[in-house]
Amino acid sequence: MNKTRKLLLKLACAAVVCAAVVFVCYKLLFSGADVLVKEAYYEIEYDSAVYALDEDTFSELTSTAQSVVLNGESYKLSLRAGDGVLSVGYTDGGREASLDAAYTLKYRLRGIKNNTLTARFEDGSYYKLASVTAPSQYSVRKDAADLDGDPLTTQFAYKRNDTKTGTLNFTVYALLASEEELAAEGYTETQIGYPDDGTNKAKSKSGIKYDALYKTDGESTYYLLNSPYENAYICIRMDYTPNTAAVNAEALLEAHFANLADEWANGKGAQEVQAYLDAHVAEPDAQELLRQLLARLLASSAGKTVRDTQNPATAAALKQLKAEKAQELRALLTNEELDALKAQLAASSNDNEAGIALFNMVSGITTGKQLSSVAADFKQNFIDDSRWTYLLNGLLMTLLITVVSGTLGVLIGAIVAAIRTTWDKTNENMRPGIGKALLRGTDKLCGIYLTVIRGTPVMVQLLIMYLIIFASSSNGTVSAIIAFGINSGAYVAEIIRGGIMSIDQGQFEAGRSLGFGYLKTMLYIILPQVLRDVLPALANEFIALLKETSVSGYVAVKDLNKGGEIIRSVTYSPFMPLIAVALIYLAVVMFFTKLVSLLERRLRASGHR
């Protein structure tokens, strides 16, 4: 009794610790969300100005209306690209205000970097607006010195899939039409919004969808967004005109590299490196060698931009290019020279970005191509842009989902098991009546629940939960927790029921003969024994659940597996992220397995059967 009590006390402590872990995970994840949002904004401010259109530009952008009078009130439409969203704004009595969220444009912008916009359209085509024409002219800061009023009507467009170039025009205007007229025009209902592809760092926007009307006539694509007024819509027309001239994509890329290299060599980066060399490398010969290396580094600098196109072909081409440059360098230098360089750089390689880049380059060459690629892979997959945080946050999310849904599962399982065993044990002696009918009904319901849940894949249940039951909120985490909780409840129910049924009927009779009612017999006599018997099985179910949650990425939950997937989608190297994810799962499972075996030993030690 004492030992059992101690064990229960320990279990209670463990439960408290689990709750604390959940709480901390929750805190970390959600405060983490804030940090991520800030990062996203930081990235935007760093890489590009926040730009919106002023009144003058607007007149050039729109073809039909720059201000629209609706029911006597004047509205001004504007195009803004400040926070990764193109949106339609309006001016009401001189005060600029953002329209309701429903007016957010439908094309899915994936972020702004290096003065570029990336947009993916409903038809699946994927555009990188490689250079928004002089974006700073349209900065909200109208007092900027370099305003020169270039129009934003045409933009150079780089299309990912077929490397065609062309022109993309955006036109925003108000459209007054009745529903019948729109239907006659061939508009159909659609939804626009942000994709749940895990790359949108601003969590709050992930998965937001808006109703809209859609029409395309081959040349132009129209999206109509609701306005607060009847029969008035905000229309966004997009015209894409492909260049008919043949385009050499590789030549375009080469030119792009060269541009960036020039920019860098004459800019801040080169100065940084020179300062670094002056501070840390005394010998003129070594300085000269490093300058030669520097020239090659430009390729990697350019490559960083190319990687952001998220085009696998470009990324692969860049990797190839880097490898070639490395071999070239290796041929230029003797072993001694390389060693000397490495030694000189090793002591002070953390000083600045250029120094780190140099060190990586040099040490990569010295230690040979194979190791170099492994180290570079590792750095690219986990260190660059702090990508390891995807894995850490993913792990916390996985633990959160597992612990919460596991607890839910035990609750559901215990209730279902109680109902089923109560029916099994008492139906023969029960007098017919409402109580019996009710118990029979719930028992049948539980039976159906078990059959359905155990007879369908958890993945399908998860998708049903997310896409059908939680369709309106599209909250992946809650869907996953509930889906896994319900799923694991079915298995837990059978474990607990097995445990109860395996207790000798005599235990029941002894309890009842002393005057305990059914529930008290369960509580004081049967359940303590069942708990001891089924704890290891429950713990194993928990471990299985931990692994099953790896499919929650399908409902936009950034769990551990999804974290690896996000890294893969950026770096295009499957090896490192996958192996890392597998190792983390393995480590966590081994940890819990060890706990279970300790628990089992303890239970065996306190067992007195």
Added chain:
Amino acid sequence: MGTDNSGIIISVRGLKKHFARAGIHALNGVDTDIRRGEVVVIIGPSGSGKSTFLRCLNLLEMPTEGKVIFEGTDITDPSVNINLHRQKMGMVFQHFNLFPHMTVLGNMTLAPIKLLKLPPAEAEQRARTLLERVGLADRAEAYPAQLSGGQKQRVAIVRALCMEPDVMLFDEPTSALDPEMVGEVLDVMKELAKSGMTMAVVTHEMGFAREVGDRVLFMDGGRLIEEGTPEEIFTHPKNQRTRDFLSKIL
């Protein structure tokens, strides 16, 4: 309901039990009375319904028909809270049914503390006194798995006594014991009988029945065939079936 007259503590009228699933009529109408302080021994061939009869007395088996009137209350009435009445009817099982996850003391004090709301100290005092009485004072902290069969059964008896019942029901209490352990359990039961406890005992121990029993019931085929003092039943059985049975086992 009937009144508690002439010291009758349990009154059984027209008791029938039909096991629907197995299709067995275990009891086919039993009528008898058990008086306060009486030791009633129920004998009969296996399958005669004697265990079912005993288990019907505290409704561990729900009778299909008939009444069981305990201390003036018909406990087969659905509106009766059977749990309260079971507290007054201790039961000892063939397979002891001790709670394996509790010590001897835990086994004994659980029901008094939880049901009679005794203070734990008082319940423990009561348990230790009873353990003293059956010579197991030193095993109070042991777990059931650490006890011999005879010790287990003695603990099972005092566990029931801890509730201070008015009646004790024994369902073949020595059948699962090694022969050398039967004596110690029977001694406890004899001592209990001497102390004036009302007992209903299903057993194959004819020696016990003869020595301790005030009245012997012979059952066969779910019916009460013959009843009387041990002297009447064992020495001058009237019924042919009783004679057959006794001739086989004596």
